[in-house]
Amino acid sequence: GQQVMQIPQYQHVQEGEDFTTYCNSSTTLSNIQWYKQRPGGHPVFLIQLVKSGEVKKQKRLTFQFGEAKKNSSLHITATQTTDVGTYFCADNTNAGKSTFGDGTTLTVKP
């Protein structure tokens, strides 16, 4: 079935450094969602991207959807300790269902 591959699996950064996680698919995605899960918590929705080449920003977070709609990225500028957690992308191409990537776990050293 449809799969989304996320890289890297883990990322350790010093506070203040930037962070990027990538989500890739071999097939065209209709839209993609990003979620954040804090340690011990549940996934929380961040954003949805629908259009080819779309770029959306939320404060220090920048989300991009590729021109071919086969990849997406989440970039965090100047990480803070509050950014720790696992970031998931989710493909919603199959109506009603989502396929989640395995996530990128971010740790931030103060």
Added chain:
Amino acid sequence: NAGVTQTPKFQVLKTGQSMTLQCAQDMNHNSMYWYRQDPGMGLRLIYYSASEGTTDKGEVPNGYNVSRLNKREFSLRLESAAPSQTSVYFCASRRTSGVLSYEQYFGPGTRLTVT
């Protein structure tokens, strides 16, 4: 609004025991989902329900049954628990409209251990 609630929060079972995980949402969402999350494996869909009265298998349905009791409630049953079912279980719901899918709202999770 409470959002998505799940009970219990923690459960320990012996191999072969049965149990039902309960989930309810108060957002009038038509679609509901059950996922399991194992370390480093992301979220895997067990079953989902696109609307009241309908259920469909997801990626890993073996060993589980579900029931969409009404629009609010979606339960997950383990008939004969196995150690491989040790995991964190999340229920989620969202509004869907035709081919449009909106964000999912997740419950706090049930941490299940099968010994």
